[in-house]
Amino acid sequence: MHRIFLVLFLALISQAAVAANLPDFPFIVSVGKAEREVKPDIATVNLGIVSFESSSELAIEKVGLATDGVLKVLQSYGISASAVEATDMEKSTKRRRDSEYNNLAILGYEVSRALIIELNDLSKYSELVSDIVAIDNVTGVRTAFDVTDRIEIERELVGIASKDARNKAEQMAEGLGTKIRSVYAISQNSDFGSFFATFGARSDQILADLASPTGRARVVMFVPKTITISQGINVVFRMK
Template structure:
């Protein structure tokens, strides 16, 4: 029994020590920096579904095939390369009557995705999809070709913003800002939890990959790109 008690005490002691090490063992400043920029989109991805309901599955399937042929012909007519549109597997579901639970019909669907490099064809294509029978769940996402380049610049700006905030905080309490102890795009959860602010920076990070989505027929003039960073700085006494 004594041996078991000793083991439990040792485990509890090691757990306490591990929890204590979650926070840096020196004075520190914890800041989050962010940056954003509005840019005009030059890409669009349109997704939609061809949906047909019929009492006979083969009849519904024939219509789905027919719409698929029409859509591919439309894409080619608009000069959209084959590698920029995708079709997915055809799916079939049955429908039942509420009263007798017997099969009353079938629903056959096929999902499509079209990537537009440039927005010249966006409105004409969207209008054609709206007018076409059996086409539902149309959605458009807008993006830019130089996203990675712009996000890299935004990350540099976010780091500079974090440093400026840390310097202002250090000056405010009369200490010198030391070296960087930790930096991450993800939040330091242990620190946030200790200060009763779990996931404090998670909200800002969720916007770091913000692609504009719209179901209106007009393309947005701009979309917002964001980037954020979390930094731990050491504090040093002023000499």
């Protein structure tokens, strides 16, 4: 019996909480969207360098050689070391295991690090990345293409998306025989609570995988002709 009262009590609290989040006037929730195809002019290349050897000294040496190799390739294309961000080396011990997964003898040592390369010139992107992928122990290469004026483009798209949201709201209100009065709430992060939850704004970057996690190179990816930049806006309109 106590359980039944508890369930009823929690249900009433839940309904009250939802109702407390709702405005006490008629409203319409509208989602506006806008997107634009633009030509990328910058890119961020992410890659890993991994070596597994019987001795940690040899594994560290090979990771160092591969790192130097990447820097030399970049230098040959006129890209300074300041465009590269490198993580510290990480080392892990690999052991043989028995049928009960108990650690046995050491098989070797794996040493790895990650590099992030910022490219401001894509004119020789394909050749550059091909040379990097060809370096031993380089793996997991992928690229995110972008544009330098993304902020300005997104600002313009937000304005277009806002007008789109208003147009949709006006059409819905007209279909109900009424009109919208004013803006009650606006967001790009779908933070109106569970009742107002909608699809938030997206701002995508195109990712191009140039190597598999095993280090086996795939067909070289070229710079895409365009990438899509999109923005969305969620608006709650007060109705008359």
